[in-house]
Amino acid sequence: MPVDRIHWTDLPAAARTAVEAHTGPVLSAVTAQGGVNSGIAATLRTAATTLFVKGVPADHPQVRTQQREAAINPYLPDACPRLLWHVNAGGWDLIGYQQLAGRHADYAPGSPDLPLVARAVAELQTTRWPDIELKRAEQRWGSYAPASDVSVLAGDTLLHTDLAPHNVLITNRAHIVDWAWPTRGAAWIDPAVLILRLMEAGHSAQDADTWARTQFASWAAAPATAVMVFSQANATTWEEIARADPQAWKKTMAQHAHDWVNYWSSRTS
Template sequence: MSMPRMHWDDLPAPARDAITERTGPVEKVETVQGGANSGFAARVHTASDVIFVKGIPAGHSQMPTQRREAAINPYLPPASPTLLWNVQEGGWDLLGYECILARHADYSPGSPDLPLVAAAIEELQAIDSPPLPFVKTATARWAAHLTDSAVLEGATLLHTDLAPHNVLVTDRAHLIDWAWPTRGAAWIDPAVIILRLMEAGHTAQDADQWAQRFPSWASAPAGGVEAFSTANAAVWAEIASHDPLPWKQRMAGLAEHWAGYWQHRPHTGL
């Protein structure tokens, strides 16, 4: 559930003081409007630095999401911003990140961002998931829609929400918003981004071809991908039925289309 975005002056004084103690004197604060899961999100400017600060009221239903995001940060690849500090004060849980002055990635066909996005995902594909209790397994996340969830087993750290608004681009791509770190088969993240490529205008075949650059996708078991694609289509259909926003309806349609494409695609693997 999204929450209203608050500005600097809306924060309780103890929360503002806690931020200032860590950043130094604040000269300017720019509220960031993107994203729906933070009550406060802003670029905090000092005389010598810019820090990205996001926060959520203590006790809010989204608190577990933010706690996961903070706890997973030390294990993330360089493609993700570094968490500098985490403080609870004034009834708020606040995270201070390295600020990346960037724009969201463009996934459209022919975009120069695509090789940068691929490089960031390749970096992530080499990371094993840390043994942390809050990191769900892919088998657990999609089990309700699979007859054999073992096909998703693996040791790779997965992002699982590689939408363009979760990827920032400078001279490289940066993966942000780690609300759902997951452990599973490495080919799951390529499967996830394929739908986002299709959302941006790629055909299913072109998105599939683009993903072949990842060894995990090129060698993915056809039966496992088919099971996941069917399960993911069911998840998106469920999401769209509960909250029929146009973009969710579109994602549900794309997921169904992809599942159909994969079922009829010639396969040489298992």
């Protein structure tokens, strides 16, 4: 459910005071333009530092995903920005992050960002699931696949599962941000998620598949039948998302998901 975006100065005084207890007085704040899941998303400048704050009203359903994001942060690879603090005050749930002065990744064919993105995802592929209670892939996609098949999604890798280009910041390397949907599952699921985003950026299904095979050992070794189970479940997921909120980009992603299923079916037949 989208959250209406406000500015730093629109926050209740109690919320701003709680943040400034960690940061010191905020001298300036610049509201981020992108994203729909945070009621506030802003770069704050203090006398000592610059940081990024985001948050949602404490009674909004989206607060659960933000709390998951805060819980997972200590276990993330070094490339991911570090959580500085998490406060709940003035009716708002707010988290502060290390500021990265980067730009969103470019996934277009031939982009120099692609090797950096591959390196960041490959680093994540070696990150085992931390000892905290979050969803498993079998639960996440279980209602979209036959019950007898969902076990093929199981694994012990920490997955991001939303590798859209706006969730990857580029500096001298790629940084994976916005951990609202961390999931425990088979390592090849994140490459499968990334492939759809490559298709969105203009890659063909075959080219995206070929590229992923050269970058991720998990994808090169993924069982074809397991990939089909996930691909069909993911296509059904995107179809449901597009029906519930028929924005053009969601309908496009649903179409790419179905195109991928058709490609994979022809490849493995």
